[in-house]
Amino acid sequence: MRGLVTFPGELHAGETVTGDPDHVWRPQGMDAWVLNLTVAGHGLIRQRQGLYRCDPGRLVLWPPGVAHAYGAGPAGWTHLWVYFHPRPAWLELLAWPEAADGVLTLDLAGHPQRERVEGLLRAIIAVMAGGEPRRVAIAQAQLEQLLLWCDAANPHAATGLDPRLGAAIGFALARLDRPLAVAELARAAGCSPSRFAHLFTAQLGLPPLAWLERSRIERAREQLLISGRAIAAIGRDCGYGDPTWFARVFRRHTGLTPRAYRQAGGRLPQQTRQR
Numbered sequence: 001m002r003g004l005v006t007f008p009g010e011l012h013a014g015e016t017v018t019g020d021p022d023h024v025w026r027p028q029g030m031d032a033w034v035l036n037l038t039v040a041g042h043g044l045i046r047q048r049q050g051l052y053r054c055d056p057g058r059l060v061l062w063p064p065g066v067a068h069a070y071g072a073g074p075a076g077w078t079h080l081w082v083y084f085h086p087r088p089a090w091l092e093l094l095a096w097p098e099a100a101d102g103v104l105t106l107d108l109a110g111h112p113q114r115e116r117v118e119g120l121l122r123a124i125i126a127v128m129a130g131g132e133p134r135r136v137a138i139a140q141a142q143l144e145q146l147l148l149w150c151d152a153a154n155p156h157a158a159t160g161l162d163p164r165l166g167a168a169i170g171f172a173l174a175r176l177d178r179p180l181a182v183a184e185l186a187r188a189a190g191c192s193p194s195r196f197a198h199l200f201t202a203q204l205g206l207p208p209l210a211w212l213e214r215s216r217i218e219r220a221r222e223q224l225l226i227s228g229r230a231i232a233a234i235g236r237d238c239g240y241g242d243p244t245w246f247a248r249v250f251r252r253h254t255g256l257t258p259r260a261y262r263q264a265g266g267r268l269p270q271q272t273r274q275r
Contacts, residue, residue, distance in 0.1 A: 004028050004029060004030055004031040004064070004065065005026045005028070005029070005030045005031070005068075006030065006031040006032070007030075007032070007083050008255060008268070008269060009136070009254075009255070009268040009269070010032075010084065010085050010136060010140075010254075010268065011082065011083065011084045011085070011124075011128065011136055011139050011140060011143070012082070012083040012084075012128065013080075013081065013082040013083070013121070013124045013125045013128045013139065014080075014081060014125055014128075015078070015079070015080050015081075015122075015125060016077075016078070016079055016080075016081065017076070017077075017078045018071070018072045018076065018077055019072050019076045019077070020071050020072055021044070021071040021072055021073075022071045023070060023071040023072060023077075024068050024069070024070050024071070025068070025069055026067065026068035026069070027067050027069070028065065028067070029062060029063075029064060029065045029066045029067050029068055030062065030064060030065075030068065030083065031064055032064055032083055032084055032085045033061065033062065033063055033064060033083070033084055033085070033086060033094065033205065034061070034062045034068070034081060034082070034083050034084075035059065035060070035061050035081065035082050035084070036054075036059070036060045036061075036062075036079050036080070036081045037057075037058070037059050037060075037079060037080045037081075037108075037117065037118060037121055038054040038055060038056050038057065038058045038060075038077065038078070038079045039056055039078050039079060039080060039118060040056060040076075040077075040078035041056075041072065041073060041075045041076040041077040041078055042054055042055045042056070042072075042073040042075070042077060043070055043071065043072060043073060043077040043079060044070060044071055044072070044073055045060065045069065045070040045099070045103060046069040046070065046071075047069075047099070047100045047101045047103070048100070048101055052099050052100065052103070052105075053073070054070075054077075054079070055109060056109065057107060057108045057109030057110070057111070057114050058105065058106075058107055058108070058109065059096075059105060059106040059107070059108060059117070059150065060099070060103060060104070060105050061094065061096055061103070061104040061105065061106075062102075062103060062104075063094070063102060063104065063205030064205040064206060065102075065205065066101070066102035066103060066205075067101065067102075080118065080121040080122065080125065082121065082124055082125075082143060084140075084143060085214065087140070087144070087218060088169060088173060088211075088215050088218065090144065090147055091169070091203075091204050092166070093147040093148065093150070093151045094147070094204075094205075095154070095156055095157075095203065096150075096154055096156065097154075097155065097156055106150055106153055106154060108153060111153050113149050113150070113152060113153045116149050117146055117149055117150060120142050120143075120145055120146040120149070121146065123142050124139045124142050124143060124146070127139045127142065133265055133267055134265070134266065134267075136266065136267070136268065137266060162199060162203060164189040164190055164191060164196075164199070165189060165199060165200055165203060165204070167188055167189055167190070168185045168186070168188045168189040168196065168200070168208075171185065171188035172185055172188075172212055172215065173215065176212075176215060176216050176219055176237070176238055176239050177236065177237050177238065177239055178239060179239065180212060180239075182196065182197055182208050182209065185200075185208055185212075196208070213249065213253075214253065216238040216239050216240070216249075217238070217249065217250055217253045217254070219237075219238050220234055220235065220238040220240075220246075220250060220258065221254070221261065221266065223237070223238070224258055224261055224262045224266075225262065225265070225266050231243070231246075231258045231259060231262070232246075234258070235247075235258070246258065254268055255268055255269045256268065256269065
């Protein structure tokens with residue numbers, strides 16, 4: 001399959017039990033982040049250097065665009081997973097140690113956070129399988145808790161996101177109502193545009209302008225649900241002066257127009273895809 005693999009909507013979660021040694025092969029990766037926790041058996045991730053083993057308690061995180069190549073060990077593999085588009089505030093919580101080839105990992109085996117993290121993952125899976133109208137919002141709240149607990153177990157948490165990127169992100173989030181260029185963000189970070197773009201993509205998993213568009217739409221989604229303001233005004237506040245263009249970009253991210261999204265109470269179209 002060519003290109004990035006995508007799932008409809010913002011968040012999906014499940015439990016997979018497999019004995020297939022070639023369970024997943026996505027050479028171009030996915031368009032969102034994928035978090036995986038081994039709970040039984042073990043998995044094998046294929047990398048240029050060889051096989052990386054995932055025993056119970058091992059968390060693995062694939063940023064967007066990083067190849068997915070993994071399967072079960074001889075005794076089978078049970079793992080919990082969640083596919084998600086992070087909120088801007090989560091990005092510093094995703095600075096995990098790198099195993100290799102862009103794949104990130106945390107080992108919670110024997111760690112006091114393991115039971116809590118597994119419980120939150122199972123709660124996310126249960127919520128997403130149910131019929132609660134706000135299930136995505138509930139699952140996102142649970143996922144934020146999960147990432148915060150993972151951060152408590154992250155040996156890199158003290159360094160976290162490069163402070164230059166933090167400065168640029170803060171600059172951008174305070175100015176979502178107007179056009180922003182990569183050069184302007186790079187000046188806020190104090191580095192050249194080319195260096196900034198490389199650093200930003202490496203740490204956040206998205207190019208700066210793609211991240212900026214997603215942040216604008218995330219802001220718009222929140223405003224559509226918590227305020228009764230006119231849709232065109234919300235679009236302007238999120239950097240879209242043209243209502244038609246705002247509706248087009250919003251629909252590309254959510255599958256709904258802003259008006260339909262508000263009427264649906266934030267529920268995105270649900271489609272089933274096998275993982």
